[in-house]
Amino acid sequence: MYSMSLRIARIGFNCSLTQFADLKLMPIRTLFTREELGVTQFERHRQNAHADYIIPEQIEEYKQRFVKEFENMRLDEMRNNLKQYILLIDGKPDEFNTLKSLLTDYYKTYNNSVHHVSDFVFGTPIMRLLYFLNLPDEAVKLFNDPDMRSVFEQMQTYKVLLTLLYDNKRYAEVFELYKQIRTRLDLFELFPDITINCLAFAACYQLNTPEHFQYADELWKQAQNVKQLSRSRYLLAGLAIKQNSPKYALGLVRSPFPYATVRFLRLAAFTQLGYYDKAIDILQQSVANFKLNSTSTKPSFGKQMVEDLRKAIEKSGRKKDLSDFQKIHEELTSLSLLSDETLDERLCATFPPMLPKNLYQKMKNKTFKANN
Template identity: 30%
Template sequence: MANVLNILLKNTALCPLKHAVKPQLVSLFQTQVRTLYSESTLGIDGYKAQRLRTQNQLSNIAEKFRTKMHDYTSDDSKNMIFTEDLKNMIHLAENDDVDLIIKMMNRFNEQNKQLRFGTFVFGPVVMRMFYYLNKPDEALKCFKSENLKGFFDQLITYQLLMDLMYNNQRYQDILDLFEDIRERQIESTQFPRNIIVLTLAACYKLNTKESWDFALNLWNKLMEAGHMPMRRAVTFCAALALKQNNPSACLEMISSAKNQNYTTVRNLKVLALTQVGRIEDVLPILKSVYNQDDSMKNQTFNVDVIELIKEQVEKLDSVEVKQEFSKIHSYLKDNHISDMTLEEQLCLEIATPPFLGNKRNNYNNTQDMRYNRFQRRNDDFTKRRPFDSKRPGLSDMQ
C-alpha cells in the first residue's frame, strides 16, 4: 500500500476530477482543543484517589515531612531518599513541590544505580503527577534528563507524556518525542499502538505540509512493517490527507480500516469521493443505512458532511442524481444524521481503553501492572518503611 500511496500522490490523473471540490471542503476540519485520552484510561483517576488517601493519612505531618525532604535533598546532605518518601511526596504534590520532587527523583535514581531497594516503578506515577498538575515543561525536561535515564521507560509513561503535550497543544513536541521513543524500543515495540494514535493526532492538529510528510512517512513504515494501526490512527491520518487536499491518499488509508461501516470511516470515505468528483459512488454509501435499525440513530453521517455533499450535488447538471439524493436525504434526516460535526467526532475523547483478553490496554506494560498490584497491597504507605535506626520515620515527626 505504501507504493500505491506514493504513486497516487504523484499522479493526480488517476483520480477523476470532473466535478472536483474546491479546497472549501477542508473547512470542515476546524481545529478544536480537547483531551484525547480520558483520565480513567490513563489512570489519572487512580492517582487522584491515592492522593486523597495519602493526604488523609499524613494530614498532621505533611509540612514537617516536606521540610524533612528539603533537608534530605540539600547539597551537603548524606541522607538517602527511600521509595516510601518519594511515593508519599508524589501523592502530596502541589505546584510548589515540583522542584523538590525532581531533586528527590534525581537523588533516588542516583543512589539506586548500584543497589535497587525495591521493585516499585516510578515512571507512570510521576508522569501522572505531572499530568494532574499540568506541568508539560517539567515533564518533558525530566523525560529527557540524562540523570533520569531509564526512569520513564514504560509504554504507559510515554502515552501519558504525549497526551499531556496534546492537551497543551504542544503538537510538535509529540512528533519529536515519537522519534525518541522509537529509538528506545521499550519491550521490543517499535510502533506502540497508542503512541501511534497520539502521533498521528498531532500531525492532524498541526495540518502543515511538514506534518503531512511526517504522517505519510510514518504510514508507509507501518505498512512496510505489516503493522495495522488502530482505527483512530487511521482516521486521523486519512482526515489529514483530506486537509492537505489528497483525497486519493485518504481513500487508500481508509481501505485499511477493519470496520468499513464505522461512522468516521464512512464519513471520510464519502468526503474523499466527493472531493474527487465521484458523487455517483457516494450515493450507494448513503443508501447503505436503509436497512439499519433505530439503534444507529444519529450515529451514521455528520451534519456538516451531508451539507457539503448536498452543495456539490446541487452544482451537477444531472437531474437524476439530484432527485435520487433528495430521496436519500429525506430518509437520512429522520434518523441517520448526527448533530455532531466530523471534526468533533474525529477528536472524541477515548474514554474506554481497548481490552486485550481480560487486561486493559492502559496498563499494557508489565511493570505498570506490577506497580498497580503493589499499590493496592500497600494503600497505607506509612505502615512500612526501610530499616534505618538512625533516621526518624514519619511516625516520629508527629
C-alpha cells in the first residue's frame, strides 16, 4: 500500500511538471526555437533531475541541505551539486539570491585552489532556466550584476538572454543590452555572433525609429567582414521600407528570385516608389514560373500587400497599370497564390531548425535548381 501511494504521488508530481512545461509552450513570436536555444534539451535534463525525487518536499530538503553543506564540499562536489541545483530551481526570488551567493563562493574557491577539476560554464544553463521559467526581469538583473559578469560571457548565453527579452516584446532592452554586449566583446576584439546581430536587427525593426534605422545601417556596414544571416539583411530592408527609404531597401535585395521574402520586399518597395510596372512584373514572373513548374512551392503573395498595390495604382490614375494589375490579380486568385501572410509576419517568422552546413548546402543547391 505504501509503495502504491508513493507511485501515485510521483505520477501526480510528474503530471504537474508536464502541465507547467506546457504553459511555457504557449505560442509567442520568436526568431529562434527552443531547440535552437538549447532550452528543449535543458527541459529534458530538468525532468530527469525531478524524476530522482518521489515528492516535491524531497527536492526542497535536498536544496536546503546542499546550501547548508556547500562550503564544506570538495570543489568537484560544489560544481556537480550546483549543476543539479540549477535544474531544480522553480523560480522563487530567494533561490536566485542563493544561486548568486553559491556561484560567488564556487568561483572564489576555484580561483584560489590548486586543483585538477574541470570548470563548468554556468551562464548558459542559468539563462536557459530563466527562459524556461519566463523570467526576463531576473535575467536582466543577473546579467547586469557586477559580481556575475564573469558568469555570463558566452555567445550562446547572450543569444538566450536577448531572445527571452525579444519574445516578451521588450525590444528596447534587446537593443540596449546588445550595445552592452558589444562593449564587453570589444575588450577582447570580438564581434557578436551572426545570430545575436540578427536579434539586434529584429529589435531595430520592431522599434522602427529613424535612430534605430541609422544604428542598423551602421551595424550592417560594420558587419560586412563576416557574412551575416540573410534574415538580418531582410529585416534591415523591411525597416528601410517602414522608414520610407525604399531605394535603400532595393539596394539590399536586388534579385527577386528564388526567395519569397525578397519578392515581398521588392513588391513593397516598388509600390512605395510608384514603380507599379515593376511591382506588377514581379507578380507576373511568379505566375509564369509557377505555371512552368507547378510542382514547386507556390510563390504566394500577401493579400494586403497586393491590395496596397491596387490602391496605389488606382490613386495614381494610371489606366494601363490598373488594367495589367487586374489581369494578374485574376490569375493570382484563380491559382490560389494569395495568402494572409503580411510582410511583418514573414520577416519576423521563426527560423527553421539550423542544419549542419553540408546538409544545408545540399538542400540549398537543390532548391535553387528547382526554382530556375
